[in-house]
Structures are given as structure tokens and as C-alpha cells.
Amino acid sequence: MLAVGVALIPLAYLATRAGEAGWDRMADELFTARTGELVVRSVALATVVTAACTALGVTLAFLVTRSDLPGRRLLGVLAALPLAVPSYVAAFAWVSTLQGDAGVGSFAGFWAAALVLTLVSYPYVYLPVAAALVGSDPAQEEVARSLGRGPWRTAVGVTLRQVRPAVAAGALLVALYVLSDFGAVSILRVDVFTRAIFTAISLGFDRTGALVLSTVLVALTALVLLAEQFSRRRAARYARLGGGAARPPGRVRLGRLRWPAVLGVAGVLGAALGVPAVSLLRWFGEGVSRPGSLGELADAAANSLGVALLGTGLTMMLALPVGLLSARAPGLLAMALDRLAYLSHALPGLVIGLSLVFFGINVAYPLYQSVWLLALAYAALFLPLAVAAVSAAVAQAPPGLEEVARSLGRRRAHVLRTVTVPLAAPGIGAGAALVFLTCMKELPATLLLRPTGMDTLATGLWTRTSVAAYAAAAPYAALLVLIAAVPTWWLSARTGVLTRTGG
Amino acid sequence: MAELRIADVHKAYGRVRALSGVHLTVRSGALVAVLGPSGSGKTTLLRCIAGFEPPDVGEIRLEGRRIAAPGASVPPERRRIAVVPQEGALFPHLSVLDNIAYGLDRAARRAGRATAVLELVGLAGLQDRMPHHLSGGQQQRVAVARALAPRPPVVLLDEPFNALDAALRAELRRDVWQALRADGATAVLVTHDQAEALSMAEEVAVMRDGRIVQSGPPELLYGSPADPWVAGFVGEAVWLPAVLDRDRADTPLGTIRLTALEGSAPTGTVRVLLRPEQITLVPPGAPNAVAATVVRRDFYGHDAMLALRLDDGTRVAARIFDPASAPPAVGDEVCLHVRGTARAFPPGERASGRRPRGRRPSGPA
Structure with missing residues (x-):
């Protein structure tokens, strides 16, 4: 319940403010051509990016885990790394790279944003799908083959259907992420909800306008969640049937497609990783040569790590019970908890930040201006990530094992510790790493809630880019990407791409 | 050693009535087989005894102590009733020895109880293997060893030999029977295989549509079935x-x-x-x-x-x-x-429920 409480703070704030503003004011703001335009553009962007991420993520996951793609171990790990690149860093890298050739402003707008967002958020689909593909039961595929289906038809008709829950969960995250992303769309000047809300607050101090727009954004998110819920109802909860002993699944032979496939994967990785890397390296040399910058950089890095760890710890603590509940007792309550946590995820970090400032001043003053409030913001923001990871992981640990353990005289808590958690540990660890990463990258809430004078890598980067000090910003960006790459690497390795697919 | 007494147990899942008034008494130290076709409620009965499901009506007593009644259930971990599930359900992250030692306290571990049970089921030397490196029969032996290790007064076996081939099955049946006897545990074996029930158990309870239609020694059941359905189910x-x-x-x-x-x-x-x-x-x-x-x-x-x-x-x-x-x-x-x-x-009743020939798939019964 505590977890839901945390997730509900921002919604409560929205409701309170909306109540203060009154319906007439709301209606005036709501029914305008501009709002309609924003809805269309936001939805279009979310749709395009989600579709692209699903296609890209599933294809990559399949190639890496289930085909004889040359160099698949390395490619498999590299493919997860774009997760370490914050969307604003990627957008900035693309803009600064392309500006040199084609002049200012050529790389902007809807399709540019769609490209950049796809390249940074496809790992949300890729990682869970790769994990599910490695863990799925090969017997069903073998049956399909024995019934006369070829390897490709089996892959499409059986294998991909088996991992549908993972695909759906990943696509949901992408859709929510795109709806709430702020960095890339503002750098690439696409007028969607988040950018409009930010403009309303930072330029016009128009809280009611921001509020109305946030409300519509929340409604959009609710629609996405509802749609996902319907698709989930038809899909079965998945678990390996039968004994716990796993056999590694078979691989599809690519034949003549081998090298084109490698080229394709390398092309995606080049766009997602190469462009930011080259651009950052170019600015990096200029950045670190300035005097005094190294100390600041080290401080910011330490702050980033500390705050992200704190946020991750708090988030995971809150997510474990919710995830367990939604996997073990899929009742109405668990579903509502699960959905509510998602709903708050789509609120822009900005709104979360503002609502927690409000909360800190009015309700929990001792927390105000402390890292704890920031950690709370992270928890409110990233609870769904963690809940999704925990419940998927726990769903992989069959309840029959817990029953056996209890019949051997072990208490629930002991069973949880010795059976459920070890079995779900890879998934839970992956969730924690994902939360940690996202905390490191989070920008708007950090900007609003950090204690005065404290700089993290993300805020340091932001402060410097906003005054166009690209050279000074680059070391922050580079370090941020490097530090974020560590959990990403581990995450990618834990899905089994590294360890279990060798051979 | 413990007597298990099941009185008027009912259990329904929504509209499906899995158990409708089960009475069964298992003498201390006896091996009773619950024999029934798929869907007769036998696995539900086992889950109620183990404490995984609470009965809707009725009560279950172990050595006179009430362990299950509506609204007052002893949790599974305090019943001292061990379970051998259908597919073994070994903990995939633990070695054979750790699987067996899972239910043991520190003193029993130190006393070498796990290795002793491993020997009892004929797997000496395999203690460091991981479950996925074992054959189906070996996995099932480990599951039996794991259940027997804490010396539970009652052991429940849920079609434990289902997935094994005939020769292995006969051998494992014999070994499990001996292991159960060596410990003097009261055992309930759930099965749809009449040969298994008749050969292993001292008493067989035939289940149909959530009720026990007849129980008694195997010879009595075979020679004097209570009705034509039982007659057809326990033999030709x-x-x-x-x-x-x-x-x-x-x-x-x-x-x-x-x-x-x-x-x-x-x-x-x-x-x-x-x-x-x-x-x-x-x-x-x-x-x-x-x-x-x-x-x-x-x-x-x-x-x-x-x-x-x-x-x-x-x-x-x-x-x-x-x-x-x-x-x-x-x-x-x-x-x-x-x-x-x-x-x-009497002439009217139809003799339905032919005995299954050989193995047949069994869903949750």
C-alpha cells in the first residue's frame, strides 16, 4: 500500500490543483485546436516509435538468441547499450553531428524525434524479449516442427507467440516513455504534450494550462494501459510446463541471410551507439582540458551514483510486494495497483517534480531539500519499471515449487528468500539495473528536487547545454553514458545473451 | 507415524465441484492409494491434505489434531506433511544435496541425513549434480528423497511415476515403497493407474466425481467391487x-x-x-x-x-x-x-468407466 501511496502522490497533486482551478477554466484550456493538435502529434509519435521499437527489438532479440548470427554474443550485449544513452544526449549528438554538414535546424521535427527516440528506447523491448526467448520451452517449438511447420513458420507462429507477454510489456514501456519524454522532443523542437507543459510552466508560469495538459496526458496514458490490459487478458500467463530442468532452445539457420543480418544489426548499433560516441568524443577533448573541471565532474559523478542508488533501493523495496502480488494473486486489487503505478509513470518528470515540491513544502517539510525527496520522486517515476520486472520474474518461478518448499516445513518468508527470490533474482536484478539506469538519466525531476548546490551528471550536463557550452557539457555526457553503460552491460549479460547462448 | 482422518471434505472452484463429501481414514504407517480417473478430484484432495487449498466444508485431522477446517487451517509448513509432486518440481537452482537438505534443520544436516536419504533412494554419489543434469527417474528419486529427509509423519505422492517408462516405473515403485517402509511414514499415493494402486498400496480408495466410492484392501476391491463402475475401473x-x-x-x-x-x-x-x-x-x-x-x-x-x-x-x-x-x-x-x-x-446399471489401457495423459484430477 505504501508503494501505491508513493505512486499516487503526483495524481493526488493533479486532482487537488484541478479542483482549485475549477471546471470552467479547465474546459477553456481543454477544448482548443492546439490541444487537439498536441493529442494527434503525441499519439502519432508514440505509435510510430512503439511500432518501430517493437519491430526492431523483437528482430534483434530473435537474431541474437535464436539464430546462428555471427558474433551474436558481442552484438547481443552491444544492442542493449543504447539504454545507457539518455534521449537528450542522443538528440544532442545527432543534432551536433548533422549540423556541421547541413546547417542549423536541418535535423529536427517529428521524424527526427521518432528516429532518435526509437534508437534510445528499443532496448525496452529487446531486453525482456531476449530474456523470454532464452527462457522459453523448446518442447513447443519441437512439436510445431514435428507437425510439419518449417523453422521460420515455427519462429513466427510459436516462438514469438510464446514471448508475447514480454513484447507487450516492452511496447507498453516504450509507449509510456515516448509520451513522457521531455529531453529529445525539446531539443528536436517537436511540439508534444511534455514540451508544451514545460513551456507553459517555464515561460508563461501558467500552472493551470500545464495542469490541463498534464491531465490530458494522463488520460492518454490510461487509454494505452487499457488497450494493453485487453491484449493481456487474451494472452495466457506463461510458464514452462513440467519439470524445472531446462533445455536450451534450438537455433534457426540464417543461411544466405547471415551476413546481411549482421550488417543490419551493425547498422542499427552504429546509429544508436556510434553517432553519440563519435560526437561526444569530438567535444570531450575540449571539455576536460579546462582547469577545475575535473573536480566538479568527480563531485557530480559521485552525486549521481549516490542519488541513483538511493532511488533504486527505495523503488525496489516498494516494487517487490506489488510485483509479487500481481504475479501470485492476479486479482482485481493487484491489477489496480499495477495499473495505477503505470499511470503515474506517464506523468512527465516535470509534473512529478512539481508535485513533490508541493508535497515536501506542505506535508513532509523535513524531507524538502533532501536527497530523500528526490529518491521518492524516482520511486514514483520508476515504480512501474520495477514492478513489471519483478512480476515477470516471479511469474517465471512456478508456484508449485513454493508449495513443495512449504510442505517441507519452511515458512513463507524463508521460502520467499530461498526459492522464489533466487529463481526470480535474474529478473529482479535486471529490474533494479534498469531502475538505476533510468535514475541516472532522469533530468527534469532531478533539476527541481535536488538539494540546492548539488549537481549530478545529468543536471551538470543540462546547465551547460542550456547556455550552449557544448564543450563543457561533453565530459558530463560522456561520463554519464559510461557509468550508465556498466549496469546496462550487466543487464544485457544477465538476460543470458552472454552466458547461455554460447556454442 | 500418524493417522490421517478426512471427514466430509467439500471443495469447489467456482461452479466446478472438485470434492463433494470425501471421507477417508488412513491408518498410521499405512500406504493408501487414491485411485481415480482424471478429473475425479484426487489431486484436489491431496492439495487439501497438504494445506495448499483450504476445504470449503469438512475437516482433516492428523493424529487427532485438527489441521484443516473452514476458516481454521494449519499452514502447510506446520503440518509436517511432505509432498512429492507430479513432475518432481526440484528447485532448479539447488544441487541434488541442497534439494534434499532443504527441509532439514542444522542438526540433521550435520548428522548426514541428506546423504543417508540419497543412499536410500539409490543415488549415492550424485549429490553435487544439478537437477537438469539428471534423468527423469533420477529427478523423481531426488524428489522422493527430499520429501522423506525431514522424516515427515505423512508423505503425499501425486502421480509420481507418471512420466516414466514402464520398466523404470516398476523399479522406482519398489524402491519408493521400501524407502517409505524404512521410515514408517504414512503415505497417500494419488494415481490413475490401477496396477500401480493395486500393487503398491495396502488399501485403495477409488474416487469418482469428487467422492470416494469404495475403499478397502486391493484384493477386496478387485474381487468385490461396490458397483459396476468400480469393477470396470480396477480391472478387466x-x-x-x-x-x-x-x-x-x-x-x-x-x-x-x-x-x-x-x-x-x-x-x-x-x-x-x-x-x-x-x-x-x-x-x-x-x-x-x-x-x-x-x-x-x-x-x-x-x-x-x-x-x-x-x-x-x-x-x-x-x-x-x-x-x-x-x-x-x-x-x-x-x-x-x-x-x-x-x-x-442388478441388471440396470451400465458398466461404464473402462480401465485405461496403458498410459494416458492426466490433467489436474
């Missing part, structure tokens, strides 16, 4: 129309003595039950012999089953032993003779 049945004459029945196979019964026996026109092994081949011209034609012959090695047609069209089956010596062929004329007594049933 030969049904003959008959007219009663006090303690004898006139049948197409001649006059047969009836099994002595307590209570009221049916009178007039009835059906009588014979087992195929009661019908033997005799040389032509023997007294009381009845002629028949061989319609089909199923050869099993140790015996063979003959499907026969009498001259009046009645179909019967005979099991012949030592079939290799003088095998009658299809179409041959043979002479039949009935040994032993027959059990009479």
Missing part, C-alpha cells in the same frame, strides 16, 4: 446375464456359484461379474465345458488375453497364462470352464 470385467437360483447363477457359461455377500443380494434376473483369469481353456469333452470361438488374441508375454464369442453370441474374455505353449489362433474353437465365484449386480 466380463459381464454375463444371469438368472439367480439362491447362491447360484445360471449364465451362458454354465452355473456359477455366487460370492457370499452381507446384506441383501439382488434376486431374479441379474448380471454377474467375472474376471478374465477365472475363465480357463479346457480340453474338448471336459465336464461343464462351454464351446466358444476366438475372435481376437492380445499377447502380453507373461499372459495373453483372448476375446471369445459363445455360440449364443455372448462375448467374453479369458486371460490365459503360459500363452507360448499352446496358443489358440483367431477362429479356433475352444472349450471354456469357469473357476471361482461370481459377483451379482
Whole structure:
């Protein structure tokens, strides 16, 4: 319940403010051509990016885990790394790279944003799908083959259907992420909800306008969640049937497609990783040569790590019970908890930040201006990530094992510790790493809630880019990407791409 | 050692009634088989005993102590009832030894209980293997060892030999039986395999539609089934129309003595039950012999089953032993003779529920 409480703070704030503003004011703001335009553009962007991420993520996951793609171990790990690149860093890298050739402003707008967002958020689909593909039961595929289906038809008709829950969960995250992303769309000047809300607050101090727009954004998110819920109802909860002993699944032979496939994967990785890397390296040399910058950089890095760890710890603590509940007792309550946590995820970090400032001043003053409030913001923001990871992981640990353990005289808590958690540990660890990463990258809430004078890598980067000090910003960006790459690497390795697919 | 007493247990899942009034008493140290077709509620009964499901109505007592009643259930971990699930369900992240030691306290671990049980199930030397490196039979042995290790007073086995091939199954049955006896545990074995139930258990409880329709020693169940359905489920049945004459029945196979019964026996026109092994081949011209034609012959090695047609069209089956010596062929004329007594049933009931031949898939029963 505590977890839901945390997730509900921002919604409560929205409701309170909306109540203060009154319906007439709301209606005036709501029914305008501009709002309609924003809805269309936001939805279009979310749709395009989600579709692209699903296609890209599933294809990559399949190639890496289930085909004889040359160099698949390395490619498999590299493919997860774009997760370490914050969307604003990627957008900035693309803009600064392309500006040199084609002049200012050529790389902007809807399709540019769609490209950049796809390249940074496809790992949300890729990682869970790769994990599910490695863990799925090969017997069903073998049956399909024995019934006369070829390897490709089996892959499409059986294998991909088996991992549908993972695909759906990943696509949901992408859709929510795109709806709430702020960095890339503002750098690439696409007028969607988040950018409009930010403009309303930072330029016009128009809280009611921001509020109305946030409300519509929340409604959009609710629609996405509802749609996902319907698709989930038809899909079965998945678990390996039968004994716990796993056999590694078979691989599809690519034949003549081998090298084109490698080229394709390398092309995606080049766009997602190469462009930011080259651009950052170019600015990096200029950045670190300035005097005094190294100390600041080290401080910011330490702050980033500390705050992200704190946020991750708090988030995971809150997510474990919710995830367990939604996997073990899929009742109405668990579903509502699960959905509510998602709903708050789509609120822009900005709104979360503002609502927690409000909360800190009015309700929990001792927390105000402390890292704890920031950690709370992270928890409110990233609870769904963690809940999704925990419940998927726990769903992989069959309840029959817990029953056996209890019949051997072990208490629930002991069973949880010795059976459920070890079995779900890879998934839970992956969730924690994902939360940690996202905390490191989070920008708007950090900007609003950090204690005065404290700089993290993300805020340091932001402060410097906003005054166009690209050279000074680059070391922050580079370090941020490097530090974020560590959990990403581990995450990618834990899905089994590294360890279990060798051979 | 503990006596298990199940009284009037009901359990429904939504509209599906899995158990509707189960009564069963398992004597201390006995091995009781709950035998029933898929969907008869036997696995639900086992889950109620283990404490994984609370009964809706009724109570379960272990050594006089009430462990399950609506609203007052002892949690599974405090019942001291171990379970061997269908597919073993070994903990995939633990080695064989750690799996077995899972339910042991520190003192028992130090005393080497885990290795002792491992030896008991015939897997000495495999303690460091991981479950996925074991064959199906070995996994099942580890599951049995894991259940026996803490010396539970009661062990529940849920179709534990289901997934194994016939030779392995017989061997494992024997070993498990010995291991259970060595510990003196009370055991409940749930199965749909009548051969398994009859051969392993001291008492068999036949379950159908959420009720126990008959329970007793295997010999009684086979020889004196309570109704035609049980008769057909626990073995091959030969049904003959008959007219009663006090303690004898006139049948197409001649006059047969009836099994002595307590209570009221049916009178007039009835059906009588014979087992195929009661019908033997005799040389032509023997007294009381009845002629028949061989319609089909199923050869099993140790015996063979003959499907026969009498001259009046009645179909019967005979099991012949030592079939290799003088095998009658299809179409041959043979002479039949009935040994032993027959059990009479009222004529109306249909003998449904044929015994399953060989293995058949079993869902949650």
C-alpha cells in the first residue's frame, strides 16, 4: 500500500490543483485546436516509435538468441547499450553531428524525434524479449516442427507467440516513455504534450494550462494501459510446463541471410551507439582540458551514483510486494495497483517534480531539500519499471515449487528468500539495473528536487547545454553514458545473451 | 507415524465441484492409494491434505489434531506433511544435496541425513549434480528423497511415476515403497493407474466425481467391487446375464456359484461379474465345458488375453497364462470352464468407466 501511496502522490497533486482551478477554466484550456493538435502529434509519435521499437527489438532479440548470427554474443550485449544513452544526449549528438554538414535546424521535427527516440528506447523491448526467448520451452517449438511447420513458420507462429507477454510489456514501456519524454522532443523542437507543459510552466508560469495538459496526458496514458490490459487478458500467463530442468532452445539457420543480418544489426548499433560516441568524443577533448573541471565532474559523478542508488533501493523495496502480488494473486486489487503505478509513470518528470515540491513544502517539510525527496520522486517515476520486472520474474518461478518448499516445513518468508527470490533474482536484478539506469538519466525531476548546490551528471550536463557550452557539457555526457553503460552491460549479460547462448 | 482422518471434505472452484463429501481414514504407517480417473478430484484432495487449498466444508485431522477446517487451517509448513509432486518440481537452482537438505534443520544436516536419504533412494554419489543434469527417474528419486529427509509423519505422492517408462516405473515403485517402509511414514499415493494402486498400496480408495466410492484392501476391491463402475475401473470385467437360483447363477457359461455377500443380494434376473483369469481353456469333452470361438488374441508375454464369442453370441474374455505353449489362433474353437465365484449386480446399471489401457495423459484430477 505504501508503494501505491508513493505512486499516487503526483495524481493526488493533479486532482487537488484541478479542483482549485475549477471546471470552467479547465474546459477553456481543454477544448482548443492546439490541444487537439498536441493529442494527434503525441499519439502519432508514440505509435510510430512503439511500432518501430517493437519491430526492431523483437528482430534483434530473435537474431541474437535464436539464430546462428555471427558474433551474436558481442552484438547481443552491444544492442542493449543504447539504454545507457539518455534521449537528450542522443538528440544532442545527432543534432551536433548533422549540423556541421547541413546547417542549423536541418535535423529536427517529428521524424527526427521518432528516429532518435526509437534508437534510445528499443532496448525496452529487446531486453525482456531476449530474456523470454532464452527462457522459453523448446518442447513447443519441437512439436510445431514435428507437425510439419518449417523453422521460420515455427519462429513466427510459436516462438514469438510464446514471448508475447514480454513484447507487450516492452511496447507498453516504450509507449509510456515516448509520451513522457521531455529531453529529445525539446531539443528536436517537436511540439508534444511534455514540451508544451514545460513551456507553459517555464515561460508563461501558467500552472493551470500545464495542469490541463498534464491531465490530458494522463488520460492518454490510461487509454494505452487499457488497450494493453485487453491484449493481456487474451494472452495466457506463461510458464514452462513440467519439470524445472531446462533445455536450451534450438537455433534457426540464417543461411544466405547471415551476413546481411549482421550488417543490419551493425547498422542499427552504429546509429544508436556510434553517432553519440563519435560526437561526444569530438567535444570531450575540449571539455576536460579546462582547469577545475575535473573536480566538479568527480563531485557530480559521485552525486549521481549516490542519488541513483538511493532511488533504486527505495523503488525496489516498494516494487517487490506489488510485483509479487500481481504475479501470485492476479486479482482485481493487484491489477489496480499495477495499473495505477503505470499511470503515474506517464506523468512527465516535470509534473512529478512539481508535485513533490508541493508535497515536501506542505506535508513532509523535513524531507524538502533532501536527497530523500528526490529518491521518492524516482520511486514514483520508476515504480512501474520495477514492478513489471519483478512480476515477470516471479511469474517465471512456478508456484508449485513454493508449495513443495512449504510442505517441507519452511515458512513463507524463508521460502520467499530461498526459492522464489533466487529463481526470480535474474529478473529482479535486471529490474533494479534498469531502475538505476533510468535514475541516472532522469533530468527534469532531478533539476527541481535536488538539494540546492548539488549537481549530478545529468543536471551538470543540462546547465551547460542550456547556455550552449557544448564543450563543457561533453565530459558530463560522456561520463554519464559510461557509468550508465556498466549496469546496462550487466543487464544485457544477465538476460543470458552472454552466458547461455554460447556454442 | 500418524493417522490421517478426512471427514466430509467439500471443495469447489467456482461452479466446478472438485470434492463433494470425501471421507477417508488412513491408518498410521499405512500406504493408501487414491485411485481415480482424471478429473475425479484426487489431486484436489491431496492439495487439501497438504494445506495448499483450504476445504470449503469438512475437516482433516492428523493424529487427532485438527489441521484443516473452514476458516481454521494449519499452514502447510506446520503440518509436517511432505509432498512429492507430479513432475518432481526440484528447485532448479539447488544441487541434488541442497534439494534434499532443504527441509532439514542444522542438526540433521550435520548428522548426514541428506546423504543417508540419497543412499536410500539409490543415488549415492550424485549429490553435487544439478537437477537438469539428471534423468527423469533420477529427478523423481531426488524428489522422493527430499520429501522423506525431514522424516515427515505423512508423505503425499501425486502421480509420481507418471512420466516414466514402464520398466523404470516398476523399479522406482519398489524402491519408493521400501524407502517409505524404512521410515514408517504414512503415505497417500494419488494415481490413475490401477496396477500401480493395486500393487503398491495396502488399501485403495477409488474416487469418482469428487467422492470416494469404495475403499478397502486391493484384493477386496478387485474381487468385490461396490458397483459396476468400480469393477470396470480396477480391472478387466466380463459381464454375463444371469438368472439367480439362491447362491447360484445360471449364465451362458454354465452355473456359477455366487460370492457370499452381507446384506441383501439382488434376486431374479441379474448380471454377474467375472474376471478374465477365472475363465480357463479346457480340453474338448471336459465336464461343464462351454464351446466358444476366438475372435481376437492380445499377447502380453507373461499372459495373453483372448476375446471369445459363445455360440449364443455372448462375448467374453479369458486371460490365459503360459500363452507360448499352446496358443489358440483367431477362429479356433475352444472349450471354456469357469473357476471361482461370481459377483451379482442388478441388471440396470451400465458398466461404464473402462480401465485405461496403458498410459494416458492426466490433467489436474
